Amino acid sequence: MTDLRTRSSEVAAPQLEKLLRAVRRAVPVPFTQRDAERALAALHATDNLWEALRLSHVPMRALCAFWQRLVHEGLLSLKDGKLRFTPEGQQFVNALGIAPVRELHCTTCEGRGIDYQKLPEEVTRRFAEICRHRPAALQDYDQGFVTEATTLARIAFAWQRGDLEGKALIVLGDDDLMSIAAALTGLPKRVLAVDVDARLVAFINDVARQENLPHLEAVRYDLRQPLPAVWRRRFDTFMTDPTESLLGFQTTILRGLLCLRGPGSAGYFGLTHAESSLEKWAQIQRFLLDSGTVITDLIDDFSAYVNWDYFATMRSWAWLPVQTPPDRLWYFSALHRIELLRPVSTPNTAVEGDLFNDAEAATT
Numbered sequence: 342m343t344d345l346r347t348r349s350s351e352v353a354a355p356q357l358e359k360l361l362r363a364v365r366r367a368v369p370v371p372f373t374q375r376d377a378e379r380a381l382a383a384l385h386a387t388d389n390l391w392e393a394l395r396l397s398h399v400p401m402r403a404l405c406a407f408w409q410r411l412v413h414e415g416l417l418s419l420k421d422g423k424l425r426f427t428p429e430g431q432q433f434v435n436a437l438g439i440a441p442v443r444e445l446h447c448t449t450c451e452g453r454g455i456d457y458q459k460l461p462e463e464v465t466r467r468f469a470e471i472c473r474h475r476p477a478a479l480q481d482y483d484q485g486f487v488t489e490a491t492t493l494a495r496i497a498f499a500w501q502r503g504d505l506e507g508k509a510l511i512v513l514g515d516d517d518l519m520s521i522a523a524a525l526t527g528l529p530k531r532v533l534a535v536d537v538d539a540r541l542v543a544f545i546n547d548v549a550r551q552e553n554l555p556h557l558e559a560v561r562y563d564l565r566q567p568l569p570a571v572w573r574r575r576f577d578t579f580m581t582d583p584t585e586s587l588l589g590f591q592t593t594i595l596r597g598l599l600c601l602r603g604p605g606s607a608g609y610f611g612l613t614h615a616e617s618s619l620e621k622w623a624q625i626q627r628f629l630l631d632s633g634t635v636i637t638d639l640i641d642d643f644s645a646y647v648n649w650d651y652f653a654t655m656r657s658w659a660w661l662p663v664q665t666p667p668d669r670l671w672y673f674s675a676l677h678r679i680e681l682l683r684p685v686s687t688p689n690t691a692v693e694g695d696l697f698n699d700a701e702a703a704t705t
């Protein structure tokens with residue numbers, strides 16, 4: 342006997358196929374059936390656009406095209422800036438058997454698996470005070486810094502993994518002020534921050550002087566240029582949070598790898614779903630393996646980003662079905678730790694081209 346649910350899923354499955362084809366025609370970004378299911382599950386859980394973005398774990402460009410398509414098909418309404426299923430849309434997700442996204446992570450550590458409050462209280466207090474005067478995020482360099490809790494949690498995590506205490510740390514691009522948080526612990530024997538942004542270099546060096554952190558230094562450096570010989574194979578650990586065009590990402594990681602002493606050294610970076618499809622994640626994972634590293638840790642949604650004030654000029658603003666300013670944290674990234682297995686043999690040449698944009702870039 343064919344029940345109502347079976348009959349409606351016979352209609353819904355081809356309708357989903359049609360939606361997938363339309364999105365794939367509209368944008369040059371991978372969009373899988375599972376992406377569509379994740380996006381529907383998020384809309385099942387919230388009617389807030391920014392919350393739905395966070396929960397979907399789908400590249401923003403494809404997600405926005407999907408939302409537009411749902412509206413076009415009469416499955417989603419946009420009344421009062423809210424994304425709500427129409428009765429037909431509700432029937433559609435029910436027929437597909439899609440459950441709402443569930444958030445079951447630990448509320449104490451916010452799902453990071455690390456308690457940054459175990460850092461000395463003085464570190465968190467001084468870091469909070471320093472951050473009050475930090476430079477604003479600049480769109481030119483795709484800056485967008487993480488919450489203070491995130492930076493401290495990254496440092497606590499690296500400490501736990503043995504990548505901080507007595508080690509030499511380099512931070513490539515440091516609007517998150519990881520170098521300062523690391524130096525405040527007094528654990529690393531050396532902390533060097535390199536950044537193209539002269540404001541950040543001056544800020545970090547001022548903090549080093551004012552806070553009496555003699556092992557902390559910042560130097561202006563453009564990652565497009567070959568890595569200076571004085572930094573090659575001099576560090577045990579690198580940390581970075583690269584822009585996510587494939588070229589920008591690979592350039593940053595390759596410079597980081599060149600800094601490492603050799604096998605056993607470690608690197609940390611973040612990667613989002615908002616600007617990187619799982620196809621890009623796969624490309625990056627292949628690149629990491631081919632570069633002689635292995636991923637030892639991957640914690641999704643570890644890093645939460647403070648809303649930058651250039652949201653209305655980022656390229657994804659025009660894609661949104663409703664132009665409503667972010668009213669909560671929505672941009673998150675997965676913390677990755679990699680460890681070097683073999684000596685680094687990558688070339689150290691200058692890089693040309695657009696480091697900030699590829700088809701999936703959304704917040705540049």
Ligand code: SPD
Pocket residue numbers: 483484485582583584585611612613646649674704705
């Ligand atoms: N454009 C604002 C956000 C930029 C953040 N860049 C780092 C992304 C995580 N790898």
